[in-house]
Amino acid sequence: MNVNISGLTKVYGKKRALDGITLQLEENKIYGLLGRNGAGKTTLMQILAGQIMPTGGSVLINSQKPFENQEITESICLINESENFKKGLKIKDILKIANYFYPNWNRETAEKLLEDFYLNENLKIKTLSKGMESALGITVGLASRSPITIFDEPYIGLDAAARSKFYDLLLEEYEEYPRTLILSTHLIDEITRLLEEVLIVSEGRLLMQKNTDELREESFVVNGSSAAVSEFVKNKNVVYRKSFGSMEQAVLYGENRMEANEAGLQVEHVPVQDLMVYLTAKPKGGVSA
Ligand SMILES: Nc1ncnc2c1ncn2[C@@H]1O[C@H](COP(=O)(O)OP(=O)(O)OP(=O)(O)O)[C@@H](O)[C@H]1O
Numbered sequence: 001m002n003v004n005i006s007g008l009t010k011v012y013g014k015k016r017a018l019d020g021i022t023l024q025l026e027e028n029k030i031y032g033l034l035g036r037n038g039a040g041k042t043t044l045m046q047i048l049a050g051q052i053m054p055t056g057g058s059v060l061i062n063s064q065k066p067f068e069n070q071e072i073t074e075s076i077c078l079i080n081e082s083e084n085f086k087k088g089l090k091i092k093d094i095l096k097i098a099n100y101f102y103p104n105w106n107r108e109t110a111e112k113l114l115e116d117f118y119l120n121e122n123l124k125i126k127t128l129s130k131g132m133e134s135a136l137g138i139t140v141g142l143a144s145r146s147p148i149t150i151f152d153e154p155y156i157g158l159d160a161a162a163r164s165k166f167y168d169l170l171l172e173e174y175e176e177y178p179r180t181l182i183l184s185t186h187l188i189d190e191i192t193r194l195l196e197e198v199l200i201v202s203e204g205r206l207l208m209q210k211n212t213d214e215l216r217e218e219s220f221v222v223n224g225s226s227a228a229v230s231e232f233v234k235n236k237n238v239v240y241r242k243s244f245g246s247m248e249q250a251v252l253y254g255e256n257r258m259e260a261n262e263a264g265l266q267v268e269h270v271p272v273q274d275l276m277v278y279l280t281a282k283p284k285g286g287v288s289a
Pocket residue numbers: 012015016017035036037038039040041042043044
């Protein structure tokens with residue numbers, strides 16, 4: 001399913017949660033939706049999933065508006081950080097509802113994932129720990145096999161081993177049954193390897209949409225003498241700079257790392273999480289994609 005978002009705004013009272021977002025998502029890719037607290041990620045995902053209405057602009061999924069449009073919403077599964085399931089139900093009830101709601105629901109996958117996360121179908125939602133509830137959300141999200149599956153920080157309470165299992169299961173499922181996956185998380189460096197494209201949102205605006213490999217190639221840290229670094233960064237896009245005595249470090253975005261090598265500077269990789277922090281820092285605000 002293709003997603004076309006144009007000039008999308010969402011206003012809550014005086015707050016512009018989304019402020020003119022334009023982007024396209026292609027079918028069967030894994031996207032990372034990144035940004036600081038309050039950037040507008042959840043709002044964007046809820047609009048995509050047809051759960052809330054935009055204030056302005058348009059969202060078209062296969063040329064249709066998603067809001068209260070069952071033909072579209074049954075093809076989208078949004079798993080939130082918490083409160084995905086009614087407390088009084090049992091896990092097996094959730095699976096039955098999911099089977100009814102999602103046309104591509106796969107019962108065997110759900111059973112396998114429950115086993116992988118050591119969850120018993122007879123447990124009531126209200127007895128689940130935070131981590132167990134997250135594992136159930138992940139199970140429903142992956143077993144839904146929805147053409148657009150969105151995970152909004154789905155790892156609350158999951159320990160590092162369970163998160164790592166989630167990432168592996170997600171890749172396994174995606175390889176076997178490709179779909180569009182949108183992941184939003186603050187644990188950015190954990191998921192970077194999964195992402196084909198990175199989207200960074202800041203203060204309701206899309207700051208960047210880039211292929212992850214290109215992003216890695218075009219962003220880097222240079223270290224060297226202050227004189228050499230100052231000379232190199234002239235007229236370049238520097239997103240962060242720090243001095244240590246006579247030495248200096250600079251982080252560049254959208255530049256050619258070969259030039260830094262040729263200038264004799266020490267060049268290092270910059271983690272996407274750090275890059276996001278630099279790009280969304282105030283007062284600089286960021287740079288164009
Ligand atoms: N229902 C609402 N009523 C009023 N303001 C809201 C509502 N939902 C979101 N907002 C505001 O809109 C802005 C964007 O919120 P949103 O939850 O989309 O951000 P986010 O990027 O998902 O943040 P986080 O990473 O902290 O979850 C915030 O300033 C938030 O306070």
